Amino acid sequence: MAVFLPQQHLNNMLKPEYTPYIGIALVAGIDSIVGAIRALAEGHFNDRVFVSGFFTNAILAAGLLYLGNTLRIEHVAVAIMVALVFRIFNNFGFVRRFVFARLFEKKLSADNSFPEP
């Protein structure tokens, strides 16, 4: 993207103070990807939903952080990280149980609830 921008725009594009926004967007991206793996396991993965969710989540996370900083609300980044990390762990736990169930050839129940490890 940067290669198409006029050079002088690069000066304002990325500054060290933007680093937290990039970090939050990256974590939101990881959340989307883990969510996609879960959806794939559940069998209702939709690529369009994933791509739209990927960008929306990343922009939303960075936007919320920006809003929090603008309104001078403290620890917004921590709150966003807690929400994202909770979702990542939740989805990852689901995927883990799915993999275990597959590995030990246990049949999944009809309501998609996996046996607890």
Added chain:
Amino acid sequence: MGILTSQGRIIGIWFLVTSLIGFVHASAIMYIFSVVIIGGLLTAWVLALWGAKDITISREVHASTVTSGDPLPTKLSIHESKARWRMLELHDNHTNLINNEASHRQLTLLLEDTRSTTATIGGKRQQMTQLGGKKRELLIPDMLRFPYRGLYRLGPIELQSYDPFGLIYVVRKIEINKEVIVYPRALSMPDALLTGAGGRQESAIRPSGRAGESAEFHSIRPYTEGDDLRRVHWKASAHSDKMVVKEYEYRNAGAVQVILDLQGNVHAGSSYNSTLEKAITLSSSILTHVIAAGNQIGLFTTGEKIIQLPQESGQRQLHRALETLALAKADGTATLAQTLLSNEAPSSRRCTTIVITPSLDVNLIGALLNLRGKSAQLLLVLLDPSQYLINEQPDPAARPNTLKGISNYFEGLDLLKTDSKKVEAQRNEHKRLLNAAIAAGIEVVSLDSEAPLNKALQAIGRFT
């Protein structure tokens, strides 16, 4: 070759996972998505490569020698043949070629586009010079300080060019090697000693043995253990109930020659906390002090290559001596006694000779007696190497908190038991040599690792 940063690695994982999902789900959109991701990384790599191009770095060093601890002004010049936006990190490597210890400094630079004439260095803005066309130059004044003596190689500089998103960086090594000799710092000696008038034995670390035999009579004092019987004033002793000895003023012999033992296996300690460094600091302090008093100095070192600086006065001679000390390594094979007996060491009856060694070799006494006959005065500065072995011991008080730590802890205790015998043996050998030197009538200053050097210099200063 590009290297991914932590953010870049996360995006790399995105690429792998989305490609996998695309494969499993047979989704063209996911394939396109992963291609966009890898395209972003490739763009970042091209931008990083672009940032490392058309740039040269040079360094101007204002002196080739400096005393350790003193500032050495240098100037780093970054010349762009094509001005462009660049995010750079400069990693400046310095290596002490004497002990191969390396240090490294880092500088972050943001060079903005062609319209801008400022750069951001470590968060601060600095003016750049426009050289016409698309060329511009950034001069960074720098002040280097070297805490230890040695021969330092400045460079190479490693240039890391980042893409604007900080996903990837490209490394370019710029070979701008310069060498700087760092002299050992001389400790100051008491002003009273700079006159060269000599003094009496009053310091806490006092030289033992006999006073300067060619000195003027000063006074009498009660006999103490270790005094030479030849110094007993028999007439005065007969008139009083106790034995008294004659005290002499130490005569300044003018020229001073330092003989520094650089035999490899006699020095103890590691890196900068060693008998070698202590001996070098003592030598440089003595020689600087003598030159400041307007006298001649000579230096004789017994490393792999024997270096002999004949006695001369003046700043040039001091620089030669300090350079020799800066480059000194404990790499000699012959013992000091062998070297002294082989008549390689110069001697002069008009010169005070100071021998600095951590040697435990009793044969040294014979060699020193031989040397004393050819010198005006002779002083032996005997460094106790056993103390440096103690400093190298593992700390038994360190509490282990892992299984490996517990294992290391007990190994450390075993090592402590074994090495405490070695330390004790070395200490006894040191004492034996010290007593032998005193018995032979050689002036000795004994120094352990805890002894403050300024006190030691005070004691030594009385001879210079």
